[in-house]
Each structure stands twice: as structure tokens, then as C-alpha cells.
Ligand SMILES: Nc1nc2c(ncn2[C@@H]2O[C@H](COP(=O)(O)OP(=O)(O)O)[C@@H](O)[C@H]2O)c(=O)[nH]1
């Protein structure tokens with residue numbers, strides 16, 4: 001109805017220009033676990049706002065980064081991802097992206113390239129974390145090589161919304177990346193990549209070559 005198109009204040013995106021406000025978007029196919037991940041992270045006292053007119057859900061969160069209080073809005077799709085494309089306003093002013101696939105469904109991994117292309121069309125520079133979800137359901141997933149992340153030099157996290165593995169780390173890192181992007185610094189992104197790289201090396205040294213089931217970063221191609 002054209003008459004009552006008054007913009008709800010929740011969608012006033014001007015606020016994301018303020019220093020203490022960041023917007024983090026979540027992308028990925030239907031049913032990969034995007035909403036479950038949000039809920040898992042914000043388990044205590046989250047208040048999702050369903051904005052059904054806009055096919056999205058906002059999760060509000062307050063974080064402390066370097067002693068500063070940051071208001072974080074996580075944007076979650078609510079059905080529109082079925083069309084493998086989001087409205088431009090979804091990307092508008094976003095400071096970081098969490099891009100999820102389901103380790104049990106290969107097609108959701110393949111579709112990352114479509115999501116990534118659309119993300120870069122609207123937000124060429126924002127930090128993006130690739131998330132392999134549901135590792136609880138496929139214990140061998142962490143052993144597989146998911147080259148997509150490496151190809152684009154993106155951090156890759158193996159997580160489970162069901163049992164909580166790596167969920168808090170994922171979101172806290174995403175928040176730091178968003179804040180650091182806002183401050184025009186690549187520093188934290190570099191730090192995360194370095195940390196993941198070291199973790200990978202440590203794992204390689206520590207583990208028996210075949211049987212390890214612990215969560216680990218993807219292995220580089222065999223040397
Ligand atoms: N085993 C397992 N199932 C999960 C996990 N995360 C989500 N699911 C299930 O996957 C389905 C889709 O989750 P949902 O969060 O709605 O996906 P979304 O469409 O990406 O938001 C639900 O049945 C969840 O219970 C996980 O880490 N492990």
C-alpha cells in the first residue's frame with residue numbers, strides 16, 4: 001500500500017554511520033543454519049525483531065571492543081535467500097559479512113560463489129568470514145579441503161550452531177572485523193588470517209596425520 005510506506009525506524013540506516021554502530025549481514029542458502037547461529041550466539045537475552053515486510057530479522061547486540069561499547073545489528077534473511085539474491089538495501093552500509101554453508105549439502109558450498117559475487121557487487125571491501133556449519137553432523141567435515149575461502153583469502157571457521165563449537169569466536173571476530181573496517185584498518189583482518197595460519201601449522205605439527213577429529217582449519221593442498 002503506497003500510502004503507509006513510512007520507513008520503520010529500525011530500518012533507518014543512517015545510524016550505521018555513527019562510530020558506535022555496526023551492521024553485520026548474514027548470507028547463504030536456505031537452511032544452512034544462519035538463524036540458528038545467531039540464536040546460539042545471542043542465546044542470553046536476544047530480541048529478534050521480525051520485519052516481515054522486509055523479509056528480514058534484526059538481532060541487536062551490545063559488545064565491548066577495546067573498551068568501547070558498540071551497538072551491533074545482525075541482519076538475518078527471512079526467506080528471501082530462497083531466490084539466491086538479496087535486495088540492495090540488505091547490503092547497504094554493512095560493515096562485515098558472515099557467509100554460511102552447510103557441510104552436509106555440497107550445493108550450499110557451491111552457491112557461495114553466487115553469494116560472494118553479489119556481496120562484492122554491493123560491498124567490494126568489507127570483511128567476509130566463510131562459515132562451515134553443522135560440523136557436529138559430519139565429523140569428517142573439518143578434514144575436507146574447502147578451497148573457496150583460500151581462493152579469496154577469506155577466513156574459514158568450522159562451527160556448529162547445534163553444539164556451539166566456535167560460535168562465540170566467530171561472532172566476536174566478526175564484530176571486531178566490522179569495527180576495524182569502520183576504522184579503515186586492515187589490521188584485524190590480517191591478524192585473524194595470521195592466527196588461522198598459525199593454528200593450521202600447529203595442528204599439522206601436533207596431529208597424527210590420519211585420525212584427527214578436532215576442529216581445525218582446512219588443510220592446504222598436500223605438500
Ligand atoms: N545438526 C545441525 N543442525 C543444524 C545446525 N544449525 C542449524 N541446524 C538445523 O538446520 C535447519 C535450518 O536452520 P536455520 O537456522 O533455520 O537455517 P537458515 O535458513 O539458514 O536460517 C534447522 O532444522 C536447524 O535445526 C547445526 O550446527 N547442526
Ligand SMILES: [Mg+2]
Pocket residue numbers: 034035036076077078079
Ligand atoms: Mg533463517
